[in-house]
Amino acid sequence: MVFGLPILSTLIWLPILAGLLILFAGRERPTFAKWFALLVSVVTFLISLPLWVQFDASTAAMQFVEKTPWIDQFNIHYHLGVDGLSMPLVLLTTFTQVLVIASAWDVIKERVEQYMGAFMVMQGMMIGVFTALDSILFYVFWEALLIPMFIIIGKWGGKDRVYATLKFFLYTFFGSVFMLVGFLYMYFQSGSFGILDFHLLPLGELAQILIFLAFLIAFAVKIPMVPVHTWLPDAHVQAPTAGSVVLAAIMLKMGGYGFVRFSLPITPDASMMLDWLVIILSLIAIFYIGLVAMVQKDMKKLVAYSSISHMGFVTLGMFLVYGIVANTGEAQGAALGMQGAMVQMVSHGFISGAMFLMIGVLYDRMHTREISAYGGVVNTMPWFGFFAVLFAMANAGLPGTSGFVGEFMVILASFKANVWYGVVAAATLVIGAAYTLWMVKRVFFGPVANEQVGKLADLNKREFAIMGILAFAVVLLGVYPAPLIEVMDVSVANLLIQATTSKL
């Protein structure tokens, strides 16, 4: 409770209402729109801190629960709550939001109030996705998110923004409707739309497989997994910087979150039967997409492909469970992979956000993202060069940064499941280092490439603050990940029990 208000509802509705206010009152008043958005983002972040402080890490039960009837006729509830799996993601969202608002400060000149309003509304909905415990409520947030993102990419994006945003919308919408049919079927079976009720619902083999596939389409599009990843490079390249940051740092996590909240606990037997499918797709994403990233000429596209590759570690870590149980005979041995996946999600939130913000900094100055247009940037922007190398190292998985922790845990776990999984995943660390560092080399080092680069101004205070905060987060999580792992420990253990207990 904050000021007598339930904390999760406040986190959802405060940004949404603030966003609407900005939308209507901010016309012709861009300064007000910006400051108010920043203020509310900071306040929301502060309000979200008690989630961490008051969180009871010794239980897997839902905490900060709110539940009121919403649509009686169908037994639908306004039901919110967080456990160790969702709480870090809520914090990641509120944290990223502050940086996102700050990053657009001087960049967006046109319709500032619509821009800020859309981001604020979107924040509330993203928190809604991570906290909803009723599947219809979840679906409402999940889908409603598309509306502001559609506008953001389409209005403030690059040259082919309309194509990119339509593709983004239709892909995601296509994925999620099957999930909705799955929900409706399970309601028909259980008489409730509650996600926790779904966890307990016994389902036959065929039903599980179909529901698993429906979920897989929905979440695979969002993560995204090969072969439904093609919307992501387009959307990322065309989206404005802040849009890319939100997409990469938070929206992609929704797919991963979907697997741990829905697929594994609701359809454990189907997950076990079809884990090879997800693992193969993950390995293709990790390996092949890594190679694709290497040949990109556009920096944003490179980072977009690198995101797909890194999210492959997330899905790999989640579905290694069954292989490890088959080899070692105990569910707890699989905890490493699952925790690795969760840590990787948070870490990727920081790193991909930082990478896109970096490209944004360059783009704001040079209005191009072609790698070949740069060279020797470090000579004119030394501070920026410092941060860029740090984030690039983190993206490549250097020990001491957050990128290392998750990937290392997943790779260790994959050796337990099948040596070859481990070999492929580990080999990718090399590829990841190659494309990231090669980009850094071409953009930052060497002689100053042209006159424009020679005139570049280093980071201003605002940009420095954003980069500094992210750098702190990346290093902190890399050096001392224990608190994050402790918070999710019990929830992960519970999830593994659910995922390995047959429902047949």
Added chain:
Amino acid sequence: MNFVIPSFTPAIPEIVLLTLTSLLLVADTMWSKRYEFATYYATQVILVIVGALILTSFTTETVTTFDGSFVRDAFADILKLAIVVISLGLFLFSKEYLLQAKFYRGEYFTLGLFSVLGMFVMVSAHNLITLYLGLEIMSLAIYTMVAMRKDHSAALEAALKYFVLGALATGMLLYGFSMLYGATGQVAFDAMAAVIDAGEVDHVVLSFAVVFIVIGLAFKLGAVPFHMWVPDVYHGAPTAVTLFIGTAPKIAAFAILYRLLAEALPGAVMDWQPLLVILSVLSLLVGALVPIVQNNLKRLLAYSGIGHIGFLMLGLIAANPDGYASAMVYTLIYAFMGLAAFGLITVLARTGHEFDRVDDFKGMNQRNPWLALMMLFVMFSMAGIPPFIGFYAKVVVIEEVVQAGFVWLAVLAVVSAVISAFYYLRVVKVMYFDAPQDTMKVEPVARHLTWAISLVAVALLVFGLFPSWVIDLGYHSLS
């Protein structure tokens, strides 16, 4: 033979509506020269009176009168109230349009009221004859409204098409009715259902009757493959009339569909259910694919409306009270969204400029951001994206069809919803992402119209956040 005076009480709203409308028809010829808008205001007052009469005598009991030919129940009352509310809105939106288009005439409103009367009779019909009577009162009034713009060849063509095909549909329906009467020897719905239940009916004749009735209804609803008239009529008719056709009559059409199939022919469900499946599947496909290539917004909405009819039928296919209730919820929400969509086009029309092409909405966000946002609400609601109410309309019918065991139909329906999202998004795209063709500020002529249309569009969002109330309307009256 003794004659019992029937109870008039259940039909008081209809009687009052008929009387006042007839009086208005006479008065209009006298005062239209002197008091320009008297007929318009009188129309709205009559609707309010009728609405109040229904509301004050609202009952959840089922009462029949006139020898069982007229029924009043919660279902009828709710649908009539919806018709009244929607008619209030559409007359409000139409008035300025008619003035702009220079064919403001009192007859538009009196014909509209007669049409509303026809819908009331349809909604309360409890035998074949009453149903037919109501259908004709409604249809004849609407044919005339489409043709009102005599100097406009597209409108006349639309009117003729509508009339000829409408007559054909009525013919089918009557043919079906006569066979049904031949098979059962009854005209009242409950008696008919009882006879069919008792198994004393020649099944071949019954099946033929069902086929003809379903075809006739499909014509009226505009379900594929009997939809050919819909786009032409929507397109050709003056926008104010399109607004009329696209909203309230859908409610009445749903009502007779329900009365005939669910009340009179539940025993023939094995005959009509497969027919509805075919109609629904085809309508979903046409409604998803054809609008993609439309450049006229009225045509686009006409085709998309065909898709909505396909969704509505999903609820009926479930063939149980919950299914009918979900179809009713869908109908109410669809009619309301139609009011918002066509209402927006209507209020934006100017003298000599219809504002009905998709391109007219280019750069709307720069020309009038508020109305652009309202149109965005309407489009996303029609596409079935939460948190707008259109999402729940789709959820309830898909839920019922899943429960009835037609999971494949549910999958088909959601796929068609995804495809249709494309053309709704296209409208949003031209409003938000394209540069305006001309920079003239777009605004309704009268200020109050902005408020009215905003009220309707914002309601789509508010009811979307609190959908319980709308869903209960359907489920409490039918299941």
